[in-house]
Amino acid sequence: xxxxxxxxxxxxxxxxxxxxxxxxxxxxxxxxxxxxxxxxxxxxxxxxxxxxxxxxxxxxxxxxxxxxxxxxxxxxxxxxxxxxxxxxxxxxxxxxxxxxxxxxxxxxxxxxxxxxxxxxxxxxxxxxxxxxxxxxxxxxxxxxxxxxxxxxxxxxxxxxxxxxxxxxxxxxxxxxxx
Numbered sequence: 001x002x003x004x005x006x007x008x009x010x011x012x013x014x015x016x017x018x019x020x021x022x023x024x025x026x027x028x029x030x031x032x033x034x035x036x037x038x039x040x041x042x043x044x045x046x047x048x049x050x051x052x053x054x055x056x057x058x059x060x061x062x063x064x065x066x067x068x069x070x071x072x073x074x075x076x077x078x079x080x081x082x083x084x085x086x087x088x089x090x091x092x093x094x095x096x097x098x099x100x101x102x103x104x105x106x107x108x109x110x111x112x113x114x115x116x117x118x119x120x121x122x123x124x125x126x127x128x129x130x131x132x133x134x135x136x137x138x139x140x141x142x143x144x145x146x147x148x149x150x151x152x153x154x155x156x157x158x159x160x161x162x163x164x165x166x167x168x169x170x171x172x173x174x175x176x177x178x
Contacts, residue, residue: 026055026056046101047101050093051093051118051121055121055125058087058090058122059128059129063132067079070082083126086122091115091118094114094121095114095118098114
């Protein structure tokens, strides 16, 4: 019974939803690079590890480190500078990866034309991550507000009960006295 409830709790956790979202967003990337499987399966793993793995790491750094430390505190310049640095690292790593793949597969190198592609790719996923972070923040604020409303109602009920109890006791004593 305990294992079942732990499993249900895990299924309802944010980790499962995040894994599903990443699989839906990045899964097609492996499919569209399936021509690499015929040439070299390790090459496909290399492409996915560099482009998608680095993308995931950068998005989580932006969401869990940069946004709380800089963006939420109003330090916009350091936030955008760090973000630009992460973007540059991602684009450079992906162009290097494309050059390596072109060399290994003996195909035409198109790394210069992919600069904007990778730049917009990381911008898109960072924006999606930022939106998910914002939605989660709003949901957490709503839950906290709902909890506060329930606590307020409970305290009001307790206050009213505290007023009624002495009144009833006073009436009972007057009844017995009469």
